[in-house]
Amino acid sequence: MVESSESAEAWTRVWLDAQKQFLDAWQQLSPSGGGWPASGKLPFSAGDSSLWGQALDQWSRMANLALPQATQDVAGRLAGLGKSYLQMGETFWRMLQQTQGTDTATDWQAVMNQGLEQLRKATSLGEIPSDPWCGFATLWGLPLDTWKRIGVSLSPFPGEMEKALRGSGVAGAGGIPRNVEQVLGLPPLGYTREWQEQVQEWTRLSLDYGSVMQDFARVLAKVAQRALELMGERLTELSCQGESLGGLRAAYDLWIDCGEAAYAETLATPEFPALQAELVNALMRLKRHEQRILDEVMTGMNMPTRQELDTSHKRVYELRRELRDLQARMQDMDSINELRDQLEELRDKVDAPPRRTTSAAGPSAKKTGVTRKTPVNKKASTKTAGRTSGRRAQPKSRKD
Amino acid sequence: MIQTALQPQRILEDALEFNRKMAAGLNSLSQVGEVSVGVSPKEAVYAEDKLVLYRYRPRVDKPARTPLLIVYALVNRPYMTDLQEDRSLIRGLLDSGEDVYLIDWGYPDAADRFLQLDDYINGYIHRCVAHICKQHGLRRLNLLGICQGGTFSLCYTALHPERVRNLITMVTPVDFHTANNTLGQWAQGLDVDLLVDTVGNVPGELLNWTFLSMKPFRLTGQKYADMADMLDDPKKLKNFLRMEKWIFDSPDQPGEVFRQFIKYFYQQNRLVTGGLEIGAQPVSLQQITLPVLNIYATQDHLVPAESSIALEKHLGTSDYSSIAFQGGHIGIYVSGRAQKEIPPAIARWLQDRSS
Numbered sequence: 001m002v003e004s005s006e007s008a009e010a011w012t013r014v015w016l017d018a019q020k021q022f023l024d025a026w027q028q029l030s031p032s033g034g035g036w037p038a039s040g041k042l043p044f045s046a047g048d049s050s051l052w053g054q055a056l057d058q059w060s061r062m063a064n065l066a067l068p069q070a071t072q073d074v075a076g077r078l079a080g081l082g083k084s085y086l087q088m089g090e091t092f093w094r095m096l097q098q099t100q101g102t103d104t105a106t107d108w109q110a111v112m113n114q115g116l117e118q119l120r121k122a123t124s125l126g127e128i129p130s131d132p133w134c135g136f137a138t139l140w141g142l143p144l145d146t147w148k149r150i151g152v153s154l155s156p157f158p159g160e161m162e163k164a165l166r167g168s169g170v171a172g173a174g175g176i177p178r179n180v181e182q183v184l185g186l187p188p189l190g191y192t193r194e195w196q197e198q199v200q201e202w203t204r205l206s207l208d209y210g211s212v213m214q215d216f217a218r219v220l221a222k223v224a225q226r227a228l229e230l231m232g233e234r235l236t237e238l239s240c241q242g243e244s245l246g247g248l249r250a251a252y253d254l255w256i257d258c259g260e261a262a263y264a265e266t267l268a269t270p271e272f273p274a275l276q277a278e279l280v281n282a283l284m285r286l287k288r289h290e291q292r293i294l295d296e297v298m299t300g301m302n303m304p305t306r307q308e309l310d311t312s313h314k315r316v317y318e319l320r321r322e323l324r325d326l327q328a329r330m331q332d333m334d335s336i337n338e339l340r341d342q343l344e345e346l347r348d349k350v351d352a353p354p355r356r357t358t359s360a361a362g363p364s365a366k367k368t369g370v371t372r373k374t375p376v377n378k379k380a381s382t383k384t385a386g387r388t389s390g391r392r393a394q395p396k397s398r399k400d
Numbered sequence: 401m402i403q404t405a406l407q408p409q410r411i412l413e414d415a416l417e418f419n420r421k422m423a424a425g426l427n428s429l430s431q432v433g434e435v436s437v438g439v440s441p442k443e444a445v446y447a448e449d450k451l452v453l454y455r456y457r458p459r460v461d462k463p464a465r466t467p468l469l470i471v472y473a474l475v476n477r478p479y480m481t482d483l484q485e486d487r488s489l490i491r492g493l494l495d496s497g498e499d500v501y502l503i504d505w506g507y508p509d510a511a512d513r514f515l516q517l518d519d520y521i522n523g524y525i526h527r528c529v530a531h532i533c534k535q536h537g538l539r540r541l542n543l544l545g546i547c548q549g550g551t552f553s554l555c556y557t558a559l560h561p562e563r564v565r566n567l568i569t570m571v572t573p574v575d576f577h578t579a580n581n582t583l584g585q586w587a588q589g590l591d592v593d594l595l596v597d598t599v600g601n602v603p604g605e606l607l608n609w610t611f612l613s614m615k616p617f618r619l620t621g622q623k624y625a626d627m628a629d630m631l632d633d634p635k636k637l638k639n640f641l642r643m644e645k646w647i648f649d650s651p652d653q654p655g656e657v658f659r660q661f662i663k664y665f666y667q668q669n670r671l672v673t674g675g676l677e678i679g680a681q682p683v684s685l686q687q688i689t690l691p692v693l694n695i696y697a698t699q700d701h702l703v704p705a706e707s708s709i710a711l712e713k714h715l716g717t718s719d720y721s722s723i724a725f726q727g728g729h730i731g732i733y734v735s736g737r738a739q740k741e742i743p744p745a746i747a748r749w750l751q752d753r754s755s
Contacts (some may be wrong), residue, residue: 059422066430074627074644075429081624082422089415096408112406245406248414252625259617267582267614276613277589280606284591288598309510310600317514324523 056082088255089248091115113232198293205286212282216275219266226262231255418628425631432634435641438479440491442502446531450506453528456494463499464747466565466754467532467541470502471525471556473548474657475607477649478504480733481546483642487734492743498750503528503549507651513600515654517555517661518679525556529563540565542750547571547703547729551665554711555678558687566753568693568746571729573703574685575710577669582614583702587666596655604650614701643734672714685711691719693749695742700729721749 056079063075095115190196234254238244245251266272295305446453470490472478481502482490493500503525508515532541543564545553550572557564576584595602612619630636670676676683692715696708705724712720723745725732732738 055419056422059426062426063429066426068430068433070435070645071429071432071641073648074641075426077620078422078425078624078627081621081628082418084621085418085625086415089411092406093408093411096406096411246410247406248411248418249625251406251411253622256617256622260615263616270585273582273585274589276586277591281589281591281594284594284598288594291598306600310513313511314514316511321519 053083053086056086085248085252088252092248092251112235116228116232116235198289198296202286202289202293205282205289209282209286212275212279216279219272219275223259223262223266226265227255227259230258230261234258421628421631425628428631428634428637432638432641435638435645437477437484437642437645438482439485440482440488440494445501445535446528448524448527450508450512451524451528452504452506453531454502454504456490456500456502458497458499459491459494460497462497463494464497464750464754465499465536466538466750467499467501467536468493468750469529469532469541469543470500471543471545471549471553472503472505473546474505474508474520474653475548475650477646477651478502478546480646480730483646483734484639486736487639487739489733489738489743492739493746496743496747498747501528501532505651508601508654509652510600513655516656517552517664520657521552521556522559522679522681525552526560526563529556529560533563539563542566542568544568544570544746545572548573548661551671554671554685554688555676555683557690558683558685559678559681561687561690564690566691566693566750567688568695568749569708569711570695571697571700571703571708571732572694572711573665573707574714575669575672575707576666577672578704578706578710580704581707583610584666584707586610587662590662590667592659592662592667596659600655601652602655602658604652607653608648608650611702643730672710684716685714686716689716689718691753692717692721693746694720694722695725695732695746696722697725697727697729697732699727699731702729719753 059082060076060079063079064072067075092112092115095111231254234257235245245254291306295307298305441457442454443457444452445455470478470481472481482488485491490500490502505524529541529543533539540563543553543557543566545551545568547570550569551574553567553569554572554574557567573581576587578584599606627637627640630640664670664676668675671683671685674684692711694708694711696703696705698705700708709722712722723742725738725742727735727738732742
């Protein structure tokens with residue numbers, strides 16, 4: 001723990017120094033400090049190549065080195081938030097640069113609204129890129145990325161298969177050109193026809209999944225657009241009231257509020273839950289087929305398959321159920337046998353001539369004891385005992 | 401008017417401040433240490449497969465004579481009821497004089513894939529109840545079902561009324577087809593046969609995605625912005641990390657149970673519309689004639705209040721009470737107000753029915 005803490009402090013110093021140097025450099029380059037580079041590569045940009053993005057990636061790496069396993073995941077999520085947050089900062093900063101030198105609330109609000117509208121138009125639905133992971137649906141950290149992780153974690157293939165194949169024209173969400181379908185229509189032939197068929201089917205299912213993913217991304221993009229609309233409206237309201245956002249964090253919170261409001265509108269439509277369900281269904285159809293392929297490969301290597309394991313587990317489960325049923329029946333049988341013995345004993349007592357000896361020694365005394373406890377009325381005794389057994393012996397004398 | 405305008409310089413300052421918090425946060429995070437959960441002393445009194453039945457150490461000299469068994473959901477882990485000392489439903493119940501037991505379902509694996517509702521309700525729960533009753537020399541106990549565990553408890557009570565003295569349900573879904581039940585609407589289109597046949601046990605990650613999708617902006621974004629704000633407060637940070645651990649500590653769901661639960665409850669709504677059978681025995685809420693206390697959260701986004709409130713009109717009992725907690729699905733366990741309101745209310749209600 002001490003080691004870990006010291007390491008964290010050292011890394012923190014290094015990182016903080018780097019950030020300070022970077023910020024100083026940035027301040028000098030900014031318009032007020034002498035001008036901004038024409039290339040427009042801002043420190044805020046959260047893209048992988050941006051300085052801030054790099055800094056946060058560096059922070060994540062430090063976190064992985066310095067933090068215990070339990071907190072590494074949450075540190076990763078924090079860094080992810082940081083990227084979205086700073087990406088938003090960049091966008092707003094760019095917009096507000098135009099208000100430099102002006103001094104009215106109306107100016108900043110008007111400029112912000114104008115900027116938001118431009119952002120909305122620039123990402124109109126027709127311009128959603130074919131790769132849904134990179135589109136407007138992921139604006140400032142929308143939740144499509146969460147689904148991406150699910151898709152990867154459920155894949156029986158190693159790594160990010162979909163990502164690996166993206167752009168190759170073979171597979172991937174949105175990565176497969178539709179004209180591939182023509183190829184899929186060709187009949188498989190020859191010695192490997194079965195395998196060809198499997199691959200064709202896998203490609204077809206990948207296409208279907210990619211198509212649903214596109215639809216899902218399109219809906220999320222609409223949510224983002226609606227959120228921008230709402231944000232513009234709220235900014236106008238604020239401005240009318242003579243208030244401001246107060247800062248980047250307030251702007252971020254407003255974006256979250258507007259995002260949730262826009263998302264709630266979409267969630268309330270019957271189409272969205274259906275689409276969300278279909279997203280899972282499409283992924284499952286693909287995964288199921290992948291499993292079949294893998295099972296065939298495993299069989300070829302004389303290795304146990306998922307299907308075989310499932311069969312074994314099911315049989316074990318069914319055997320356990322049967323065993324429990326048998327045990328329960330045996331318990332019932334034990335009770336019945338016990339009652340039967342008692343009944344026989346009673347019958348013997350009733351049928352046998354009464355003994356005249358009254359000496360209290362040994363087993364005969366015990367037998368007498370049992371007999372005395374039993375009601376004399378044979379019919380009544382049998383009926384009562386039978387009913388108790390049927391209820392699985394619920395003693396009447398229990399406390400409660 | 402200049403004070404009311406959002407300035408580019410302010411954005412820069414905020415970005416730098418965020419940066420500073422992140423840097424300092426690495427220190428705080430490294431010093432947080434083990435994130436412990438489940439604070440009240442307890443002992444395992446019964447175990448079977450992955451299940452462990454715990455008894456909590458009473459905190460009063462003479463605890464209630466009838467023990468209280470908590471049946472938690474299969475989704476997420478039951479330590480939410482005993483997260484930390486000042487956020488513990490269980491501790492509150494113990495302080496109120498209850499003798500508390502809890503079923504921990506454990507982490508099902510592939511060998512548990514074929515377990516059915518019958519195995520959980522007529523099997524595991526029934527044997528836990530029998531064990532506790534035997535230990536206490538009682539015929540019946542008090543049952544407290546939470547969320548999905550509440551639905552299980554309703555089924556159990558309907559099937560084994562002779563074993564339950566009083567039933568309490570917390571944030572329990574009953575009517576799965578109320579208008580605002582987003583999970584219910586989502587489940588309608590789900591091909592659960594395909595899902596279970598494909599993945600076997602349903603991964604906890606998939607359920608997490610579903611839950612996060614209910615409020616994605618807050619739960620995948622804003623929450624971590626809040627976390628950045630508390631990085632310099634070790635106590636708050638640790639509380640946050642505890643909650644975070646619970647949210648993502650999601651056991652996989654045994655496939656067949658999930659299939660049945662989605663079909664019978666979410667898709668067919670059989671608890672309300674009828675036709676529910678578990679272990680070939682019919683289950684009807686009308687069979688529940690013992691006292692029932694129903695606690696629901698008015699801002700519950702996972703189990704809408706309407707879904708729980710529906711219980712009243714389907715029960716056979718004449719002794720029905722309810723508590724509307726002003727909060728959400730999680731707040732009902734961990735909020736400060738919940739600590740003050742919920743455990744004493746449960747204890748009072750039970751006490752009124754103890755004679």
